[in-house]
Amino acid sequence: MSSREIRLIEEDDGQWSAVDVETSVVSQGETRQQALEVLDEAVALYTDDDGTAIGDEVAYLEDHGIDPAEVTDPRDLPDVMQ
Template identity: 50%
Template sequence: MSTGREIRLVEEDDGWWSAIDEAAGVASQGETRREALADLDEAVAVTEDARTDDTPAPEPDAPWFDDE
């Protein structure tokens, strides 16, 4: 069953694999192609859940966000 997603797989210089779903704006990596794709599926699902969640984003809690 096809989801119609276009995914790019890249073998990096260090031997790891990157999986990129540009339409979703999500990327992942793994030691194997299968791992990179599985991690990408999980990352896309989490991202889609976060994008549909009505909960407001938390305020940044890091010193580099200070407006001073």
């Protein structure tokens, strides 16, 4: 099992930011817990099935039969991206 470094930052407006150091993926939430939950989702979308970072997001989408130009909302991506 590999280790994962996450940084939590309390912003001036009371919001929380969570940063996955390895991938540089950032999320925000009203609470620390919410920021971490959103970060988990964001990292899952950013990484491939084996947990490694997707280096070329466009190529990854195309490899999975998805036209990047048609993606307007990441929540509409098929399960393969989640």
